[in-house]
Amino acid sequence: MLGPVILAASRSDKMRRLVSAAPGTKQVVARFIAGETVDDVVPIVSELSARGLEVTLDVVGEDITTVEQSYAARDAYLELIGRLKELGLGARAEMSVKLSMFGQSLENGHELALANVRPVVAAAAEIGTTVTLDAEDHTTLDSMFAIHEELRKDFPQTGCVIQAYLFRTEDDARRLAANGSRVRIVKGAYKEPAEVAIQDKPEIDKAYVRIMKILMDGEGYPMIGSHDPRLISIGQELARRAGRKLDEYEFQMLYGIRSEEQTRLAAEGHRMRVYTAYGTDWYGYFMRRLAEKPANLLFFVRSILTK
Numbered sequence: 001m002l003g004p005v006i007l008a009a010s011r012s013d014k015m016r017r018l019v020s021a022a023p024g025t026k027q028v029v030a031r032f033i034a035g036e037t038v039d040d041v042v043p044i045v046s047e048l049s050a051r052g053l054e055v056t057l058d059v060v061g062e063d064i065t066t067v068e069q070s071y072a073a074r075d076a077y078l079e080l081i082g083r084l085k086e087l088g089l090g091a092r093a094e095m096s097v098k099l100s101m102f103g104q105s106l107e108n109g110h111e112l113a114l115a116n117v118r119p120v121v122a123a124a125a126e127i128g129t130t131v132t133l134d135a136e137d138h139t140t141l142d143s144m145f146a147i148h149e150e151l152r153k154d155f156p157q158t159g160c161v162i163q164a165y166l167f168r169t170e171d172d173a174r175r176l177a178a179n180g181s182r183v184r185i186v187k188g189a190y191k192e193p194a195e196v197a198i199q200d201k202p203e204i205d206k207a208y209v210r211i212m213k214i215l216m217d218g219e220g221y222p223m224i225g226s227h228d229p230r231l232i233s234i235g236q237e238l239a240r241r242a243g244r245k246l247d248e249y250e251f252q253m254l255y256g257i258r259s260e261e262q263t264r265l266a267a268e269g270h271r272m273r274v275y276t277a278y279g280t281d282w283y284g285y286f287m288r289r290l291a292e293k294p295a296n297l298l299f300f301v302r303s304i305l306t307k
């Protein structure tokens, strides 16, 4: 019940101001957000790498309102890639981007987002890594998939995300699996209406399994984005049945969630990538993490009350 309420609040400016100003917020945010600047996140990449983990880096931000902000988003990623290059960390870290932060919802947003993301994808390729396009709410996805297809003409390693809760996703998975894409499958983190998305959690899990099977049996590179132990073990079994070697798929989890399990899977020989978000515009990302697990909200409220 709480999840949808928190997701609605994640789009409210009033709530954004309240939550950001609350005492104790910073401490709870730090569990999920790896810092505010490139300097904060680089040591974390090294630390995760030393634990045998790979990383995908997300500069937090979305729902921007000006073209200048979209350029700033592009530049923040270019700065990050420059630092990874200097430090020789390119092989361990890929990038995740939200096209809304690159201007997708502004006027001529599709073209603007493509123009902004292209140099980021090119810079990533130059240091031997890749970019994955995150999936946002369902209204943005046709544009995201078209940008993905366009980028893949020059940078075939570019990845994208599909969301098990959407009715459309099995068809998207079939298309992407046939064309050899890198595809991250997740349950889905946005508040979506019943016309486009499954609302019942067990049914979302069943769809997730069907989609994993399509990806594992296909020609692409599946990236299993989940903390759900049942789905992870089903993913392992589907990979085994499809005859995939350990480097022909990977698991992904979010920074700050089930860290011991991340290390355990890596120690077993799996490629395990940690989605590591950083930056100052953390509100939307943080609220989705609260919505996924009501206990996080209780912890958050308690930390405010005890300040």
Ligand code: FAD
Pocket (backbone or CB within 6 Å): 133, 134, 135, 136, 161, 163, 186, 187, 188, 189, 190, 225, 226, 227, 228, 229, 252, 253, 254, 257, 258, 274, 275, 288, 289, 290, 292, 293, 296
């Ligand atoms: P759940 O059933 O939600 O969780 C399983 C267990 O994991 C829970 O019981 C709990 O122990 C733990 N857990 C899960 N979430 C939390 C949390 N927030 N805090 C504490 N414990 C938790 N969604 C999108 O819509 N678009 C994206 O592009 C996207 N990218 C993602 C990238 C990665 C690498 C991952 C892991 C998730 C991404 N998501 C994205 C979020 C995803 O859609 C889910 O909302 C999220 O992963 C929770 O689902 P779950 O599969 O972990 O299963």
